[in-house]
Amino acid sequence: xxxxxxxxxxxxxxxxxxxxxxxxxxxxxxxxxxxxxxxxxxxxxxxxxxxxxxxxxxxxxxxxxxxxxxxxxxxxxxxxxxxxxxxxxxxxxxxxxxxxxxxxxxxxxxxxxxxxxxxxxx
Numbered sequence: 001x002x003x004x005x006x007x008x009x010x011x012x013x014x015x016x017x018x019x020x021x022x023x024x025x026x027x028x029x030x031x032x033x034x035x036x037x038x039x040x041x042x043x044x045x046x047x048x049x050x051x052x053x054x055x056x057x058x059x060x061x062x063x064x065x066x067x068x069x070x071x072x073x074x075x076x077x078x079x080x081x082x083x084x085x086x087x088x089x090x091x092x093x094x095x096x097x098x099x100x101x102x103x104x105x106x107x108x109x110x111x112x113x114x115x116x117x118x119x120x121x122x
């Protein structure tokens with residue numbers, strides 16, 4: 001039976017992504033599924049659309065703190081150091097505001113490793 005045109009057509013090489021997209025079709029507001037889709041997209045080399053999802057999650061209410069850290073990591077991997085710094089700084093603030101001290105410390109550690117690398121890259 002042919003796939004419905006309303007369904008996303010993920011890479012057949014990524015069955016995990018297909019499962020996530022199927023579950024998201026049933027529950028589009030599920031934050032963890034959206035985060036999981038972003039990670040699957042990054043794995044498929046689609047890092048820019050991945051960042052769009054992560055940014056949306058970071059702007060949610062409440063902000064989804066893991067989205068800041070993952071955005072920072074992806075931005076660093078693609079040489080967007082200043083953008084990574086901004087994401088990490090905002091993530092640290094959000095994490096502290098939500099009482100997520102461990103997450104804040106992890107992002108602060110990543111931020112510290114950046115030093116002056118890539119100053120004003122964007």
